[in-house]
Amino acid sequence: MKRAAPEALRFLYFHPVRLPDAEANVVQTAETCRALAEAGHEVFLIVPRLMGASPADCLETLGLVPHERLHLVEEPAIRLKNSSGLGSVWVRLGLFFFLRSLVRRGRTVIYFRTLKDSRLVRFLLLASRLLRVPVIYEAHKLYLDKRQEAGFHVQSLARVQRLERRAITRASAIVASHPLLERTIRDRFPDSRPMTTIQNGVNPVTVKPGAARYDLVYAGSLFPWKGVDICLEALARLEGRTLAVVGGNPAERLEALKERARELGLEERIHFFGQLPRGRVFEIVAFSRIALIPLAAGHVEGDRYTCPLKMLEAMQLGVPVLAADTPALRSFIDDGENALLYPAGDVDALAERIDRLLRDQDLAARLSANARRLAAEFSYLVRARKVAELARSLIG
Secondary structure (H helix, E strand, C coil): CCCCCCCCCEEEEECCCCECCCCHHHHHHHHHHHHHHHCCCEEEEEECCECCCCHHHHHHHCCCCCCCCEEEEECHHHCHHHCCHHHHHHHHHHHHHHHHHHCCCCCEEEEECCCCCHHHHHHHHHHHHHHCCCEEEEECCCHHHHHHHCCCCHHHHHHHHHHHHHHHHHCCEEEECCHHHHHHHHHHCCCCCCEEECCCCCCCCCCCCCCCCEEEEEECCCCHHHCHHHHHHHHCCCCCCCEEEEECCCHHHHHHHHHHHHHCCCCCCEEEEECCCHHHHHHHHHCEEEEEECCCCCCHHHHHHCCCHHHHHHHHCCCCEEEEECHHHHCCCCECCCEEEEECCCHHHHHHHHHHHHHCHHHHHHHHHHHHHHHCCCCHHHHHHHHHHHHHHHHC
8 A cells, every 4th residue: 555645744934034135044044945845845934024025036036946835924023132021022922823823733843043032042942832833943053152252241151051051952853054063062962852963955056158267266254264364365375366255244354355355466366246146156156166165273163063055056066175174074075085175274275275276177177076976965855854854753
């Protein structure tokens, strides 16, 4: 007898950021929700504000095709950090009844992936108990480590430590985005909930054929731990080579990098594109000869937890990757097989490997072919299937 297909799940995915946004966390969230819908599940992606003319327009800006089972919901009330006093009680009550209206008993899961709004996190954990539906927390970092590194005040550190412990020990299950992160959470929180590692994904992307326009490309955010300044210093040691920098967040870092480029006399050899639609980013990366994943040395996120979307996208596009040698990236990369690594923060080593890779076409071709095969293992549909399996086990 043929086994009946399992009933489709309903995911209530809360992400308190405006949509669309080019940041990696927004892209990853939207891609995961789209893949869950394509896998047959019903998904409500609930955000405080939709910036496009329509939900379909928001998805298309992120390079995604709308899906009948993916619903983008604008609900300003989920920004609970903006509400206080007696009014916040009514906001929470309204949000609770809104949430209850979406719940379908026996097949609904609440899902969130950020602790930036502590009130929303506490609300979702409580609402899941009241509504008797599981809640999954997807961890991409340990916020306490990040804030300690940034030098936050001791009182702020204590608050985030309490919140992180609450999320990790009271959610129905945890998804870790990196195996090293899962290991750290298990060591630090022996009473943590059921946990599994589900890494980032990448979808097949096609771009129009074209000649390489830049020798080097960096695509992504510009935070100090990303190490983009190292790319500029290496470029200054390489005569005649060109670099494209795609990304504009945070804006002050973009201006600082432009100023450093002027100091190094690189104005004619470096192009700062700022923030671009995803389709345009893919075109620039695809027609560059090397994709750089620099990562500054000594930053906890880059050292231990990152699973760079832009690295997987460059691999999928067949662009050779040159990356910093960190424990996080060594979990993916075999040096000299599917990418080249260099000691994080070592400008001379980076410049030497850039020069080698640009000159050795056989090496570049081998890295490109092997990287494509590696990227094929990280599809969003695979990611969605693992998320659904975890959710179904909680409901069952």
